[in-house]
Amino acid sequence: MAILVTGATGTIGRHLVRRVGDDVIAFVRDKAKGHALGCRYVVGAFTDHDSLARAMRGVDRVFLNGAGAVPGEQPMIPHQRAVIDAAAEAGVEHVVKLSVWHARIGGKLAEGAHGVIEEYLKASGLPWTILQPNGFMQNYSTGTAVATEGGHLIGSYGDSRVSYVDCEDIAASAAAVLANPQPDRTFVLTGPEALTHSEIADKLSTVVGREIRYIDLPPTEFANRLTAAGLPAPFAADVAALFAEVATGKLAPTTSDVATLTSHSPRTFDDFLRTNTESIKEAWSKA
Numbered sequence: 001m002a003i004l005v006t007g008a009t010g011t012i013g014r015h016l017v018r019r020v021g022d023d024v025i026a027f028v029r030d031k032a033k034g035h036a037l038g039c040r041y042v043v044g045a046f047t048d049h050d051s052l053a054r055a056m057r058g059v060d061r062v063f064l065n066g067a068g069a070v071p072g073e074q075p076m077i078p079h080q081r082a083v084i085d086a087a088a089e090a091g092v093e094h095v096v097k098l099s100v101w102h103a104r105i106g107g108k109l110a111e112g113a114h115g116v117i118e119e120y121l122k123a124s125g126l127p128w129t130i131l132q133p134n135g136f137m138q139n140y141s142t143g144t145a146v147a148t149e150g151g152h153l154i155g156s157y158g159d160s161r162v163s164y165v166d167c168e169d170i171a172a173s174a175a176a177v178l179a180n181p182q183p184d185r186t187f188v189l190t191g192p193e194a195l196t197h198s199e200i201a202d203k204l205s206t207v208v209g210r211e212i213r214y215i216d217l218p219p220t221e222f223a224n225r226l227t228a229a230g231l232p233a234p235f236a237a238d239v240a241a242l243f244a245e246v247a248t249g250k251l252a253p254t255t256s257d258v259a260t261l262t263s264h265s266p267r268t269f270d271d272f273l274r275t276n277t278e279s280i281k282e283a284w285s286k287a
């Protein structure tokens with residue numbers, strides 16, 4: 001059995017390659033990063049069709065993941081389509097795609113891009129499973145998808161709750177599906193509880209050792225702050241619109257899909273804080 005993991009050096013991927021074990025082949029852009037993973041790897045890029053074709057040789061199953069949303073056109077769409085095309089050409093038996101909760105064609109940023117890719121995968125003829133995670137707890141240890149100002153958290157979430165999920169649980173869920181494919185099914189991966197951003201700020205304050213507050217802003221003002229911090233205005237407006245959608249409570253429900261796939265309860269935010277203390281302190285020392 002050979003399982004090709006794309007996005008192998010990323011937040012999810014580096015946990016996943018360890019969990020897949022001897023069957024794994026990591027698809028990496030950089031040889032040194034591949035070597036550091038300590039597993040078999042092939043060097044290539046989503047923009048290099050020959051490298052994808054080479055990587056797919058003899059591969060049975062593929063984990064499809066890459067970088068998130070960026071300003072402007074979403075390169076993740078052509079990148080992930082190229083992986084799907086190469087997998088279909090090579091006769092791969094199953095593709096597990098990492099998406100996002102509420103992915104849909106016409107959605108903003110990652111939701112829209114993943115919606116397009118999900119439909120492309122479903123139309124490809126390849127057997128597929130889609131994993132739709134909620135926001136990552138790791139955003140609070142990497143700084144990804146988190147807005148800060150003056151060392152505090154800012155946003156337009158109101159007092160809505162979000163059932164953030166730990167990337168370890170996403171990786172564990174992906175490893176389970178790669179070992180035992182579940183064709184034509186979509187799983188929504190959440191944590192076990194939903195927290196407000198004020199509750200999250202309080203918990204971060206305890207770990208970081210200083211006060212971190214959550215400052216709620218009207219979406220237009222939040223977009224202005226993001227633009228002032230250097231983001232292009234259309235991107236900032238889309239981010240603010242997405243955060244304002246969260247305020248409706250759409251990311252608050254919890255599901256049992258992590259437990260169904262992995263046979264263990266998903267990690268709590270407190271578990272995440274305990275196992276990522278140093279990276280959280282490091283990230284918030286720069287906020």
Ligand SMILES: NC(=O)c1ccc[n+]([C@@H]2O[C@H](COP(=O)([O-])OP(=O)(O)OC[C@H]3O[C@@H](n4cnc5c(N)ncnc54)[C@H](OP(=O)(O)O)[C@@H]3O)[C@@H](O)[C@H]2O)c1
Pocket residue numbers: 006007008009010011012013028029030033044045046047065066067068069076079098099100101110133134135136139144145
């Ligand atoms: N953050 C959230 O809250 C959240 C929530 C739900 C879903 N998501 C989705 O999660 C995904 C990101 O997952 P992640 O955080 O694990 O990824 P990540 O840490 O951002 O890493 C991205 C990975 O993709 C690789 N990559 C980027 N461009 C590539 C290219 N042209 N060719 C080959 N490989 C390339 C990177 O390799 P290098 O090491 O070479 O850069 C890296 O391994 C996105 O699709 C995002 O929409 C995020």
